[in-house]
Every structure is written in C-alpha cells, then in structure tokens.
Amino acid sequence: MNAVLARLRRIPSWQLTLGLALLVLGFLMAAQVRSLVPRAEYSSSELPPLRQTAQDLQDSQDQLKQQIVDLRAQIQAAEQQGQGNSALVTALNEQLRQARLAAGLVELEGPGVVISLRDSTQPLPPDAAPGDELVSAADLRRVISELWLAGAEAISVNGERIAASTALTDIGSSVLVNSSYLQPPYEISAIGPPDLYERLTGAPGFLSFIQDRVQQVGLQLGLLRSDTVDVAAYTGTVNLVEARPVPSSVPSPGPSNALVPPGDGGSP
Amino acid sequence: MRSRRGQLAVAAVTFALGLLLVIQLRAQSAGGGLDALSSQDLTTLIANLNLHNAQLRDEVSGLKDQLAQLTDAQTSGQSNVGELEAELQRLRLWEGADPVRGRGVMVTISGPISPDAANDILNELRLAGAEALAVQDQRVVPGVVIGGTTGALTLEGARLPDPFRIWAIGNPPNLQAILQRAGGLVSRIEVSEPSVSIEVGEVNVTLPGSTRPLVPADGKPRL
Numbered sequence: 001m002n003a004v005l006a007r008l009r010r011i012p013s014w015q016l017t018l019g020l021a022l023l024v025l026g027f028l029m030a031a032q033v034r035s036l037v038p039r040a041e042y043s044s045s046e047l048p049p050l051r052q053t054a055q056d057l058q059d060s061q062d063q064l065k066q067q068i069v070d071l072r073a074q075i076q077a078a079e080q081q082g083q084g085n086s087a088l089v090t091a092l093n094e095q096l097r098q099a100r101l102a103a104g105l106v107e108l109e110g111p112g113v114v115i116s117l118r119d120s121t122q123p124l125p126p127d128a129a130p131g132d133e134l135v136s137a138a139d140l141r142r143v144i145s146e147l148w149l150a151g152a153e154a155i156s157v158n159g160e161r162i163a164a165s166t167a168l169t170d171i172g173s174s175v176l177v178n179s180s181y182l183q184p185p186y187e188i189s190a191i192g193p194p195d196l197y198e199r200l201t202g203a204p205g206f207l208s209f210i211q212d213r214v215q216q217v218g219l220q221l222g223l224l225r226s227d228t229v230d231v232a233a234y235t236g237t238v239n240l241v242e243a244r245p246v247p248s249s250v251p252s253p254g255p256s257n258a259l260v261p262p263g264d265g266g267s268p
Numbered sequence: 269m270r271s272r273r274g275q276l277a278v279a280a281v282t283f284a285l286g287l288l289l290v291i292q293l294r295a296q297s298a299g300g301g302l303d304a305l306s307s308q309d310l311t312t313l314i315a316n317l318n319l320h321n322a323q324l325r326d327e328v329s330g331l332k333d334q335l336a337q338l339t340d341a342q343t344s345g346q347s348n349v350g351e352l353e354a355e356l357q358r359l360r361l362w363e364g365a366d367p368v369r370g371r372g373v374m375v376t377i378s379g380p381i382s383p384d385a386a387n388d389i390l391n392e393l394r395l396a397g398a399e400a401l402a403v404q405d406q407r408v409v410p411g412v413v414i415g416g417t418t419g420a421l422t423l424e425g426a427r428l429p430d431p432f433r434i435w436a437i438g439n440p441p442n443l444q445a446i447l448q449r450a451g452g453l454v455s456r457i458e459v460s461e462p463s464v465s466i467e468v469g470e471v472n473v474t475l476p477g478s479t480r481p482l483v484p485a486d487g488k489p490r491l
Binding site for chain 1: 274275277278281282284285288289301302303304305306307309310311312313314316317318319320321323324325326327328330331332334335338339342347348349351352353355356357358359360361362363364365366367368369370371372383384387388391392394395398399400409410411412413415437438439474482483484485486487488489490
C-alpha cells in the first residue's frame with residue numbers, strides 16, 4: 001500500500017497535467033464525433049438549397065416589413081402636413097392616430113411583465129411524448145391567453161405583435177407567429193395594469209401551465225416585472241378581401257342586435 | 269531536457285483542446301435556426317414565407333399608392349379628406365372597432381369543450397386567413413379569449429351557453445378546409461374530447477364592432 005503511494009508521489013506534475021488534459025480531450029472528441037453524425041446526414045440531401053431558399057425568403061420578408069414600417073411613417077407625416085387646413089382634417093388625423101394605436105401599428109412602452117420560455121434540457125418523464133421537451137405554439141398560446149385574461153393590453157413575442165389577425169403555429173421545433181419564423185428562447189412582452197404580475201401569477205390557468213410544462217417536463221420559465229416593457233409594432237398586412245363595411249344605418253356597434261343570423265345577406 | 273519535452277507535450281495537447289472546444293461550441297450554436305428543420309418542415313416554411321411575402325408586397329404597393337395620392341393632393345392644393353377617411357375605415361374594420369360583414373363560416377360547438385381547444389379554433393381560423401371573428405355576439409379583438417374551465421366556459425366575464433357559436437369572415441372554402449380536413453383541428457378535438465361535437469357551415473354574416481376600449485391606456489407610444 002505504502003509502496004503504491006510512494007510510487008504515485010514520484011510521478012512528475014507535468015505528467016498529471018498531461019493526463020488530465022488528455023482525458024478532457026477524449027471527452028471532447030467523443031462529443032464532437034457524435035454531434036457530427038446528424039450533420040453529415042443533412043448534407044447528403046436536398047436540404048442546403050431548401051435552407052438557402054428559406055433564408056433568402058426570410059431576408060426579403062424582413063426587408064418588406066421594414067419598407068412597410070417606413071411607408072406607414074411617411075404616410076402619417078404626409079397626412080399631418082394637411083393639418084391646420086380645416087377642423088375636419090385635424091379631427092380625422094386624431095382619429096387615425098387612435099385607430100393606429102388600437103390596431104397595434106405603434107410600438108408601445110409601459111409597465112408590465114416579460115416572460116421567457118426555453119426548451120427543456122432535462123430527461124423527459126417516462127409518460128411524455130417525443131417533442132414535449134420543446135416550447136410549442138400551444139405553450140405560447142396558453143401563456144398569451146393567461147396574460148390577456150390577467151388584463152394585459154398589448155403583447156408581442158420576439159418582436160412580433162399579437163394583433164387581430166395573429167396566429168401562432170408550430171413548424172419543426174420552432175414556431176411561426178404572424179408567419180414569421182421565431183426561434184427559442186421565446187420572450188413574451190406584455191404591457192398591462194400595475195397588478196398584472198400578481199393577477200397572472202395568481203391565475204389557476206397559469207399555475208396549471210407551470211405545473212404541467214415547467215415542473216413536470218422542465219421547460220425553463222423566466223418571469224420579470226418591469227415599468228418599461230417594450231411591445232413591438234405590428235408590421236404585417238392590414239388587408240381585407242371578404243370583409244366589407246356595414247352601411248352606416250347601424251349607428252353604433254350594438255353587441256346583440258348587430259349580429260345577423262346566417263342566410264340573411266347582412267343587410268340592415 | 270526532460271521537462272522541456274513535457275512542456276512541449278502539454279502545449280500541443282492544450283492547443284488541440286482549445287481548437288476542439290471552439291469547433292464544438294460553434295457546432296452547437298449553429299444547431300438552432302433553419303439547420304434544425306427537416307426538408308418537410310423547410311418546404312412548409314418556404315410555402316408559408318412565399319404566401320406571406322406576396323401579401324406583404326401587396327401591402328407595400330398599397331401603401332405606396334396611398335402615399336402618392338397624399339402627396340399629389342398636397343402639391344395640387346387639394347384636400348386629402350377622402351384618403352384619410354378611406355384609411356380610417358380600413359383600420360377600424362380590421363382592428364374590430366366597427367361592424368363588418370361578408371362571407372365566412374359559422375362553427376357550432378356542443379358539449380364540454382376545454383378553453384384551450386376553443387381558443388385553438390380561433391387560432392386555426394386566423395391561420396386560414398379569417399379577417400374578422402366573433403364568439404356569440406362578441407367581436408374577437410386582441411385580449412378577448414375564451415376562459416373558464418371545461419364545461420363552464422366564460423367570455424368577457426359572462427358564461428358561454430352550450431352550444432355556442434364562433435363566426436369568422438373570410439374565404440369560406442379555406443376556413444372550412446383548415447378545420448375539417450383529415451387530421452384537422454375538428455377531428456383532433458373530437459378524438460381528445462369525445463363528448464364534444466363541432467359543426468361548420470358557410471354563412472353570410474354581419475359581426476358587431478368591439479365594445480372594448482381598443483386604444484391602450486397603460487402603454488405609451490415609443491418615439
């Protein structure tokens with residue numbers, strides 16, 4: 001026993017360092033080889049051109065959105081140049097300002113919460129389905145619904161505003177919002193009343209989301225309250241093809257009598 | 269001499285280690301994004317991007333026309349009241365401030381449906397291009413969601429009846445197809461919630477404007 005210890009003590013320190021470094025090297029090489037396997041599979045197929053096409057389309061989408069933001073700003077400026085001409089123009093400009101705010105075309109700042117969601121890195125529980133470890137569109141919809149129910153007045157996810165026409169859907173391991181391809185981590189920014197945080201964290205629906213998806217599956221949830229939450233402007237289309245205005249004999253939008261049953265042409 | 273050789277060996281190994289570490293970290297950070305998608309997902313994404321970019325291009329050309337009309341009116345000294353009114357009407361219809369009418373679908377839901385499934389139907393209709401939505405007599409705008417618990421749904425604080433109806437204005441075949449196709453949302457709900465039945469039919473309908481205040485009160489425009 002003593003002989004062994006004495007022998008060990010005689011090993012020079014550089015050999016120990018080298019041994020340790022070689023050990024780490026071995027681990028890294030193994031990790032490297034394993035991570036190379038799926039990439040080699042990809043490169044043999046039609047994937048690279050598809051990926052390039054998707055990337056190009058994504059880039060032109062970003063450009064188009066920027067163009068829309070710029071044009072909307074120019075239009076607003078042009079509209080206001082007519083201001084002072086008449087009381088009517090002034091009133092219309094004010095109504096337009098309000099309508100743009102209501103439609104979500106304006107970036108907002110205010111008190112609220114920011115929720116971050118990341119995929120789970122834990123081993124899945126035995127009863128979970130494959131893919132359960134990923135943040136899905138359904139997860140984002142659940143959290144967004146809870147935020148609305150808690151009184152939020154404006155929400156965006158990774159810079160995409162949740163507007164009247166916004167849908168959230170899964171694509172592969174990621175999510176499309178307003179037809180934009182988002183990647184985790186997802187950051188949900190919501191502006192609302194001062195007690196939004198308390199209302200959200202006390203809501204049974206939000207607590208059951210935490211239990212199902214955070215505690216059981218291991219999604220990583222971050223919750224932050226702030227007085228200066230930024231909610232992005234909607235940069236998509238505001239276009240109607242089927243929807244038409246109702247002739248003005250309906251004076252103010254009444255909740256029950258304005259809804260015409262099917263079959264009736266909808267004429268007032 | 270001996271320690272010199274040892275130092276060289278340690279240096280060589282550390283160099284290799286550093287190199288591998290960088291490669292490994294790079295490989296991992298590149299793992300996200302488009303690289304993670306299968307060819308089927310990429311094809312879906314491309315189709316989606318193509319469609320959406322076409323819509324965005326239409327919006328850009330519409331906005332360019334609008335801007336041209338505004339500047340023309342200004343240079344010729346005319347009033348731009350007409351353009352302002354048209355823009356206001358378009359925005360108020362789209363955001364749900366004013367009543368709206370058109371072709372679409374009516375979805376009748378009977379039985380104890382979960383709030384998540386009911387909200388999924390709204391999401392699916394938006395995905396298929398719904399331009400205006402209502403649940404019963406309430407226009408659906410951002411912030412209006414179906415709440416409560418399975419069998420006791422609520423909307424804007426009031427109990428929803430059973431059956432209840434969702435209305436959508438938009439291209440009727442598209443709206444019907446997304447809900448009723450094989451493996452579509454209706455069949456998925458009817459499998460996971462077997463006592464729920466969902467009917468979808470084409471309609472011509474008028475939906476009310478929202479009764480909610482739509483202009484944000486807590487958030488201020490960022491300049």
